[in-house]
Amino acid sequence: MANLVSVERASLALGTAQVLDAVSLGVGGGDRIGIVGRNGGGKTTLLRVLSGTRDVDTGRVARVGGLTVGVLTQDDGLDPAATVHETVIGDLPEHEWAASTRIRDVLTGLLGGLDAPAVGGMAAAVGPLSGGERRRVALAALLVSAPDLLLLDEPTNHLDVEGVAWLADHLVRQHARPDNAVVAITHDRWFLDAIATQTWEVDSGQVFAYEGGYAAYVLAKAERERMAGVIAERRDNLLRKELAWLRRGPPARTSKPKFRIDAANALIADEPPARDGVELMRFATTRLGKDVVDLIDARISVGDRVLLDHVTWRLAPGERTGIVGVNGAGKSTLLRAIAGDVALAAGKRKVGVTVRLAVLSQEVRELEKWADRRVIEAVEDVRAVVRFGAKELTASQLAQRLGFSGPRQQTRVGDLSGGERRRLQLTRLLMDEPNVLLLDEPTNDLDIETLTSLEDLLDGWAGTLIVVSHDRYLLERVCDRQVALLGDGRLRELPGGVEEYLRLRAASAGGPASTWDAGRSAAAAVAAAAVAADSSADGPGSLGAAGGGQTASASSATPAAPAVSPAQAREARKTMARVEKQLSRLADREEKLHAAMLTAATDHARVLVLNRELREIVDEREDLELQWLEAAEIIG
Incomplete structure (x- = not known):
C-alpha cells in the first residue's frame, strides 16, 4: 500500500538529546503500528513529527494530499464549557449520527450508550468530569470524526479491561482499509498484540521496525x-x-x-519456567506462617453503596491473585480493606502476626519530602540490602533493575518524570522487604522495559501478591488466578481468567462477547478454560461467600462450548501440514530475493521490482499464517 506519511532521513534534537537520528520510515494504508520504548526515549516526539505539529531539524516528512490526521494526546485539551454531546457529536445532524452503526458503537463502547452513564449523560458539561471520563470523551470524539490517520498516545490509560478490549476490537474492524492507518504509543502488551501489524521500538535516536505485535517484537x-x-x-x-x-x-x-x-x-529450549512455584511457596510459608490476612463474612461499603457483602477471603502464603472489574466497582477499596485502611461495615479482618504488608497506591505524593534528595538516597533510606528469594540485592542493584542507571541514581527526586517517580515508589516499597504486597494499578506510567523488569523481580519474590490492574498481560504474567467484582456484592472466581470475565460482563449486559473472544474457536476456548481451571484448583487461597456457603465460581454460569469432531481435527491437521509446506517454500523464495536485492544494490529500478515481489510474499505469508492459526486453534 502507498504511504500516507513518509519520513526520510529525519533528525531532531531536543536540548542535548538526539531524539531522532537520520530516521527513515513510512506509515502505509492499512497499517496498525504500535510504538514502544523507554519513557523519555522520544515516542511522543515521533508521534508529533508524524502529525506535523513538530518540525524536524533535517530530513523530510511528506504526507499524501488531503490526508486528515487525528491525534489523541495525554493532555485532552477539551473545552470545559462544552457538553459531552457537543464535544463528541459536534454539529452532525441527528439523522446522520443516529443512523451510523459506527458512531453508535463508539458511544456505547466508550460512553455507555446514548444516555452516557459513564460520564453522567450526553448533556453533562465536560469541565466537572474526572480525568478518566475526559479521556473517554476525547477518545470518543476522535473516533467519531474518523480521520484517515489516527495517532494515539497511550489510548488505554484510564480504560478498564472491557474498554481496552472494545477499543482493540474497534480499531481492528474500522482501521484495516487501504485508505486509513493507526499509530499508537502503548505500554499495554495485550492491546499491542491485539491491534498491531507492526511494532516500532524507539531507542537511542533510532526506530527499529518489527512485523507483528508484542510477541513478534x-x-x-x-x-x-x-x-x-x-x-x-x-x-x-x-x-x-x-x-x-x-x-x-x-x-x-x-x-x-x-x-x-x-x-x-x-x-x-533450556529456559526454566518464569517462577519456581514450589520453592516460592516454601519461602513464603517460612516467612509468613499459615495465617496471612483473612476477611471473614465481610461487608465493604462506601456511603450507602454496598460493594461486597458476606464475603470470606483467606489470603494464603504465596498466593498470587489479580482483581478485575469495571471502574468504580470497588477494586481499590477492597485492596484498602485488606490493608486495614478502610474499616469493614460488618464482619472481621484477621492478620497473621508475621505479616509485613506494603501497598502501592495510585498516589506518588509520598515522594514530595524527598524532592531535594538524590534517588539513591531515597532508596537507601529504607534499607541498604534486600533479599529476593535466595538472592540479595543492594539498593543500587535493585534501583538499576527498575530502570535507574548509575548516573540516574544521582538525580534529584524532584526532577524525575512521572514514570520515574512511579519506579522510585516501587523500588522503595520492595526495599522494605514486605511479605504481603498489594499493587493498585502498578502499570501506570511505566514503559514496557520497566514492566518486564518488575515482572522479573516479582518472579523471584516470595510472598502473597494481590494486584488490581486493567493490564491483562500483567495479570496473566504475574498472577496464578483472577477474581472479579461484578457489582453483585460477591467476589467471583474466574477459572477462565480475563476472557471469562469479559464473557460474564457481556452476558450480564445482554450483548455479544468481544470480537477478540469470539474469534477464538470453540475448541480453543474449552482448552484454555480447562487449563485455567486446573491452575485454579491448585491455588493456595480460599474465596467464598460466607452467607450462602458458596465458592465463587463462574463455571455454572458459562455454558460449555461444543467439542470438535474427529473429522474436523483431521482436516485441521491437513491444513497445518499444507500451510507449513507453503511457508517453507515462501521462506526459500524470500531468501533468494534478499540475495538478489543485495546483488542489485546499485540498480534502483531492479531493487524496486524485487521489493514489490518481497511485499507480495509478505502478504501471502500473512494469509497462510492466519490459516495455520485457525487450524491450530481447532486442534487446541
Whole structure:
C-alpha cells in the first residue's frame, strides 16, 4: 500500500538529546503500528513529527494530499464549557449520527450508550468530569470524526479491561482499509498484540521496525541479539524469559505464534519456567506462617453503596491473585480493606502476626519530602540490602533493575518524570522487604522495559501478591488466578481468567462477547478454560461467600462450548501440514530475493521490482499464517 506519511532521513534534537537520528520510515494504508520504548526515549516526539505539529531539524516528512490526521494526546485539551454531546457529536445532524452503526458503537463502547452513564449523560458539561471520563470523551470524539490517520498516545490509560478490549476490537474492524492507518504509543502488551501489524521500538535516536505485535517484537529482538552474540551465556536474559512465557501461554495470546518456530524453540529450549512455584511457596510459608490476612463474612461499603457483602477471603502464603472489574466497582477499596485502611461495615479482618504488608497506591505524593534528595538516597533510606528469594540485592542493584542507571541514581527526586517517580515508589516499597504486597494499578506510567523488569523481580519474590490492574498481560504474567467484582456484592472466581470475565460482563449486559473472544474457536476456548481451571484448583487461597456457603465460581454460569469432531481435527491437521509446506517454500523464495536485492544494490529500478515481489510474499505469508492459526486453534 502507498504511504500516507513518509519520513526520510529525519533528525531532531531536543536540548542535548538526539531524539531522532537520520530516521527513515513510512506509515502505509492499512497499517496498525504500535510504538514502544523507554519513557523519555522520544515516542511522543515521533508521534508529533508524524502529525506535523513538530518540525524536524533535517530530513523530510511528506504526507499524501488531503490526508486528515487525528491525534489523541495525554493532555485532552477539551473545552470545559462544552457538553459531552457537543464535544463528541459536534454539529452532525441527528439523522446522520443516529443512523451510523459506527458512531453508535463508539458511544456505547466508550460512553455507555446514548444516555452516557459513564460520564453522567450526553448533556453533562465536560469541565466537572474526572480525568478518566475526559479521556473517554476525547477518545470518543476522535473516533467519531474518523480521520484517515489516527495517532494515539497511550489510548488505554484510564480504560478498564472491557474498554481496552472494545477499543482493540474497534480499531481492528474500522482501521484495516487501504485508505486509513493507526499509530499508537502503548505500554499495554495485550492491546499491542491485539491491534498491531507492526511494532516500532524507539531507542537511542533510532526506530527499529518489527512485523507483528508484542510477541513478534520479543521474538525478533531476542533473535537479533542472539545473532549478534549479545546474550551468549546470559541465562537470565529478560528477553529469553519473556519469550519463554509467551511460547508457554495459550495460542490466542500471540498473533503469529507459528513463524520462525524452530528458531524460537531453540532459543528457549533450556529456559526454566518464569517462577519456581514450589520453592516460592516454601519461602513464603517460612516467612509468613499459615495465617496471612483473612476477611471473614465481610461487608465493604462506601456511603450507602454496598460493594461486597458476606464475603470470606483467606489470603494464603504465596498466593498470587489479580482483581478485575469495571471502574468504580470497588477494586481499590477492597485492596484498602485488606490493608486495614478502610474499616469493614460488618464482619472481621484477621492478620497473621508475621505479616509485613506494603501497598502501592495510585498516589506518588509520598515522594514530595524527598524532592531535594538524590534517588539513591531515597532508596537507601529504607534499607541498604534486600533479599529476593535466595538472592540479595543492594539498593543500587535493585534501583538499576527498575530502570535507574548509575548516573540516574544521582538525580534529584524532584526532577524525575512521572514514570520515574512511579519506579522510585516501587523500588522503595520492595526495599522494605514486605511479605504481603498489594499493587493498585502498578502499570501506570511505566514503559514496557520497566514492566518486564518488575515482572522479573516479582518472579523471584516470595510472598502473597494481590494486584488490581486493567493490564491483562500483567495479570496473566504475574498472577496464578483472577477474581472479579461484578457489582453483585460477591467476589467471583474466574477459572477462565480475563476472557471469562469479559464473557460474564457481556452476558450480564445482554450483548455479544468481544470480537477478540469470539474469534477464538470453540475448541480453543474449552482448552484454555480447562487449563485455567486446573491452575485454579491448585491455588493456595480460599474465596467464598460466607452467607450462602458458596465458592465463587463462574463455571455454572458459562455454558460449555461444543467439542470438535474427529473429522474436523483431521482436516485441521491437513491444513497445518499444507500451510507449513507453503511457508517453507515462501521462506526459500524470500531468501533468494534478499540475495538478489543485495546483488542489485546499485540498480534502483531492479531493487524496486524485487521489493514489490518481497511485499507480495509478505502478504501471502500473512494469509497462510492466519490459516495455520485457525487450524491450530481447532486442534487446541
